[in-house]
Amino acid sequence: MHTTLEALNFSIIIQQDTYTIMKTALITGITGQDGSFLSELLIEKGYDVHGTIRRSSVDYRERIAHLEGHPRFHLHYADLGDSMSLVRVIGKVRPDEIYNLAAQSHVQVSFDSPEFTANIDATGVLRVLEAVRLCGLADTCHIYQASTSELYGKVEEVPQNENTPFHPYSPYAVAKLYGHWIVKEYREAYGMFCCSGILFNHESERRGETFVTRKITLAAARIAQGKQEKLYLGNLSSLRDWGYAKDYVECMWLMLQNDKPDDFVIATGEQHSVREFCYHAFKHVGIELEFIGDGADEKGVDKATGKILVEVSPDFYRPTDVVNLWGDPSKARKQLGWNPQKTTFEQLIKIMVDADMAKVAVEKAGERVRTNLAEFLERGIVK
Ligand code: NAP
Numbered sequence: 001m002h003t004t005l006e007a008l009n010f011s012i013i014i015q016q017d018t019y020t021i022m023k024t025a026l027i028t029g030i031t032g033q034d035g036s037f038l039s040e041l042l043i044e045k046g047y048d049v050h051g052t053i054r055r056s057s058v059d060y061r062e063r064i065a066h067l068e069g070h071p072r073f074h075l076h077y078a079d080l081g082d083s084m085s086l087v088r089v090i091g092k093v094r095p096d097e098i099y100n101l102a103a104q105s106h107v108q109v110s111f112d113s114p115e116f117t118a119n120i121d122a123t124g125v126l127r128v129l130e131a132v133r134l135c136g137l138a139d140t141c142h143i144y145q146a147s148t149s150e151l152y153g154k155v156e157e158v159p160q161n162e163n164t165p166f167h168p169y170s171p172y173a174v175a176k177l178y179g180h181w182i183v184k185e186y187r188e189a190y191g192m193f194c195c196s197g198i199l200f201n202h203e204s205e206r207r208g209e210t211f212v213t214r215k216i217t218l219a220a221a222r223i224a225q226g227k228q229e230k231l232y233l234g235n236l237s238s239l240r241d242w243g244y245a246k247d248y249v250e251c252m253w254l255m256l257q258n259d260k261p262d263d264f265v266i267a268t269g270e271q272h273s274v275r276e277f278c279y280h281a282f283k284h285v286g287i288e289l290e291f292i293g294d295g296a297d298e299k300g301v302d303k304a305t306g307k308i309l310v311e312v313s314p315d316f317y318r319p320t321d322v323v324n325l326w327g328d329p330s331k332a333r334k335q336l337g338w339n340p341q342k343t344t345f346e347q348l349i350k351i352m353v354d355a356d357m358a359k360v361a362v363e364k365a366g367e368r369v370r371t372n373l374a375e376f377l378e379r380g381i382v383k
């Protein structure tokens with residue numbers, strides 16, 4: 001027997017005579033990389049999972065397609081730019097936990113769409129918080145806000161921890177700084193359980209194809225299989241602290257189970273350059289790269305054949321670039337018991353490259369959408 005009852009703010013699952021209180025979570029940005037991993041984690045933990053989606057003229061739900069149809073997985077239309085839609089969905093779902101992951105999340109795109117980015121990544125956070133208050137959930141609902149290491153921007157200290165001063169260095173980071181501070185304000189002003197995870201870059205086989213790691217693993221796979229000639233990148237010397245997204249969503253959940261709301265840096269504590277990521281990704285497909293030259297003239301050459309496989313294109317330079325991110329996850333490790341080094345840098349690259357090798361292997365010549373994207377990426381048309 002499997003019956004679900006809705007009572008007060010929680011549901012009870014009666015399953016073969018065992019009674020479990022089931023929590024309800026609402027995830028904004030459920031179609032994204034993190035939203036998909038978090039959904040899986042929460043379903044596994046017995047939650048009733050609700051997510052917000054936007055109407056699109058094409059199918060963009062591939063990351064959550066495998067969850068659709070699950071009895072504890074539900075989708076609702078809402079947009080962070082639309083207060084009424086947020087009040088409607090929050091009032092209907094009455095979640096115990098909200099994970100606000102929705103955002104225009106691409107830093108370079110924020111230079112092209114700064115107003116949209118501010119509306120969603122800054123004011124959007126305020127809309128979620130106010131919707132929770134309007135629905136009478138301020139005292140019960142725990143809220144996670146997706147803050148970012150981009151807040152450290154033009155870094156003032158290395159490595160960065162919870163006390164490092166912020167110096168945002170893109171329209172994206174400036175918008176996210178508002179989100180970060182408004183969460184803190186609502187925590188202090190209204191005693192709400194809301195917290196921000198200051199997450200450093202986290203990647204996976206589900207990462208968007210225009211972020212640098214995924215762009216590299218996809219290109220390495222395509223080049224190894226003879227489907228792409230060259231990879232064009234921007235700043236190869238940029239340094240990041242890259243972790244695995246699946247490990248990071250676990251920490252989001254831990255933050256909301258903590259006895260008090262607080263902000264945490266989530267990172268691995270290890271730093272690598274874009275060049276290093278590139279070297280290891282190509283090595284994993286059997287190509288050893290040697291980097292020669294400097295700046296815009298730097299090239300990645302296949303040691304075995306002498307062929308130039310990686311070139312720098314200033315199209316991918318940013319008006320201001322964040323170049324030295326390195327997180328100190330000590331607080332999360334100590335207070336939440338989270339393991340920052342569950343997946344190593346090399347393991348992360350292997351996961352991503354293996355997935356892209358398999359994906360590229362079944363790509364048919366007739367699949368124009370993805371093929372076009374790869375070509376546009378290669379020629380620097382899509383950032
Ligand atoms: P992502 O893959 O780009 O996903 C972003 C999600 O936000 C998508 O579901 C997208 O929906 C949704 N969204 C965009 N605009 C929206 C709007 N106006 N209303 C409602 N939903 C909207 O991002 P991610 O990598 O999973 O990151 C999740 C969150 O963490 C983001 O807030 C990001 O800024 C932040 N963050 C990410 C990292 C990282 O390294 N991944 C690090 C620090 C912080 P569509 O599918 O409809 O576009």
Ligand code: G4F
Nearest residue numbers: 105107148149150200201210211212233234235238316322
């Ligand atoms: O992969 P990226 O685009 O990620 P970025 O800008 O660090 O932002 C990501 O991580 C943030 C956390 O720190 C999140 F808040 C944000 O939502 C997003 O998920 O670029 C990483 C670095 C940059 O310095 C960029 O200049 O790689 C450099 N880079 C070099 N060539 C490139 C490229 N970035 C991209 N996207 N494409 C290139 O060809």
